[in-house]
Amino acid sequence: MIKNTGLILALDTKDPVQAEQWAKIADATGQMIKIGMEYTYACGFDEVCRLAQGRKIFLDLKLHDIPNTVASAIASLAPVKPAMLTVHALGGQDMIRAARRSVDEHFPSDSKPILLAVTILTSMNQENLGSIGISVSPLEQVLLLGKMALAAGADGLVCSPHEVAYLREQLGDDVVLVVPGIRMADAAADDQQRVTTPIQAHQAGASWIVVGRPITRAENPAGMAKQIIHELQG
């Protein structure tokens, strides 16, 4: 059983003022923030570096390309000094090996980001998998991709809350499991398919949960963040 599950607040916005306000909520509670594609593409790399300064950042750009391109992209991300970064497991073992080499080469040994492989997006269900030619269950596919990614050098995985308990059992306590697809009980799932509540993800063994809209669209985002942290610690 994982004792502590951290909260990562996803800053999915194009607006630097809004991002700073949400980041301050995370600062006040000592949580990590996630900067993703929306912010990076809208605001640019310099702004990402500014927002990241003095903060623990999960840089979620979900790199997925040929090995050389991914390795070079990771080298370009070094100025952000992220604590975590993502590649897509579907890029395969050669791409993940190249990502590993690039992290080891371009980041100082005392501040290497945790290299995370995104398995099957939380927005996909069995039917979506079938439409891309995958007939096994999300659980089986996540385990297959997860084992491959860890063997190729990833430090951890991004998976849905539905797979966490099984991955913990199969892969042990040391692997970092980062878990989006978090919704409060009875809340709308939006575009997410494989979801649970924060406490269920914690009990299943998540190292970190990633939460965006349940906090950022709450009437009182700071209050909601505190409530989730309280639940995770309870």
Ligand SMILES: O=C(O)c1cc(=O)[nH]c(=O)n1[C@@H]1O[C@H](COP(=O)(O)O)[C@@H](O)[C@H]1O
């Ligand atoms: O890599 C991720 O963080 C990620 C992987 C995944 O499978 N599903 C997923 O939702 N995410 C991210 O987690 C966040 C979830 O946001 P909300 O659905 O608003 O809580 C978004 O920033 C997504 O980009």
